[in-house]
Amino acid sequence: MTPVLQTTALARSFTQGDTTIEVLRGVDLAVAPGEIVALLGPSGSGKSTLLQAVGLLEGGFQGSIRIAGDEVAKLDAAQRTVVRRDRLGFVYQFHHLLPDFNATENVVLPQLVHGTSRADAEARAASLLTALGLGHRLTHRPSQLSGGEQQRVAVARALANRPTLVLADEPTGNLDEHTADVVLAEFLRLVREEGSAALVATHNERLAARMDRVVRLHEGRLEQL
Numbered sequence: 603m604t605p606v607l608q609t610t611a612l613a614r615s616f617t618q619g620d621t622t623i624e625v626l627r628g629v630d631l632a633v634a635p636g637e638i639v640a641l642l643g644p645s646g647s648g649k650s651t652l653l654q655a656v657g658l659l660e661g662g663f664q665g666s667i668r669i670a671g672d673e674v675a676k677l678d679a680a681q682r683t684v685v686r687r688d689r690l691g692f693v694y695q696f697h698h699l700l701p702d703f704n705a706t707e708n709v710v711l712p713q714l715v716h717g718t719s720r721a722d723a724e725a726r727a728a729s730l731l732t733a734l735g736l737g738h739r740l741t742h743r744p745s746q747l748s749g750g751e752q753q754r755v756a757v758a759r760a761l762a763n764r765p766t767l768v769l770a771d772e773p774t775g776n777l778d779e780h781t782a783d784v785v786l787a788e789f790l791r792l793v794r795e796e797g798s799a800a801l802v803a804t805h806n807e808r809l810a811a812r813m814d815r816v817v818r819l820h821e822g823r824l825e826q827l
């Protein structure tokens with residue numbers, strides 16, 4: 603089966619003054635359809651750099667990135683935007699919800715950009731938010747939600763357009779241990795129910811162990827665990 607994500611010899615370095623740091627030195631990673639992969643590595647090992655490259659958020663890398671078989675590494679900015687919108691979902695450590703819009707509207711908006719009708723988008727938003735236990739918070743704005751609830755809305759937003767692949771960078775890193783456990787379990791359950799795949803960066807080995815497979819960034823390359 604064609605992987606939903608395949609990177610080959612992915613490399614990224616940063617130069618500041620006369621110093622160059624090679625952060626990614628040839629990352630070969632394949633994620634199968636429906637697979638949830640934990641990306642482990644200590645602070646500074648390049649987890650965010652890898653997710654930003656795969657999420658087509660940053661240029662400046664070498665190597666190949668295929669999403670559902672299509673080479674995306676060399677696309678122009680407009681084409682990258684379309685791939686991000688139609689095939690990828692993003693969850694960050696901080697929710698990045700729009701503060702003036704309520705929970706439902708935050709999940710509806712990316713669907714309208716995608717071309718979904720408002721009625722269908724609202725139905726999908728209500729369904730996802732209810733599945734995440736937020737059926738009683740549909741019209742609350744982010745500032746009226748707890749940290750765990752805000753991250754649940756961010757999860758619903760990431761899944762709204764039925765992405766092939768969800769990229770999550772420390773998605774529960776801002777939550778206390780108990781809330782992180784609960785929100786991560788809900789995230790994993792919903793990604794599985796939706797049939798999506800996910801690449802989840804974390805430095806938490808305990809949370810990583812709950813995913814289908816663990817890979818570790820070490821000196822710019824991946825170790826399979």
Ligand SMILES: Nc1ncnc2c1ncn2[C@@H]1O[C@H](COP(=O)(O)OP(=O)(O)OP(=O)(O)O)[C@@H](O)[C@H]1O
Pocket residue numbers: 616617618623625643644645646647648649650651652805
């Ligand atoms: N724009 C940039 N310019 C220069 N150096 C950068 C840039 N972005 C990242 N780096 C460097 O690349 C290395 C990897 O950073 P990255 O944020 O990818 O690590 P990480 O594994 O996600 O860390 P953390 O767990 O702390 O978020 C770090 O040494 C960082 O300083």
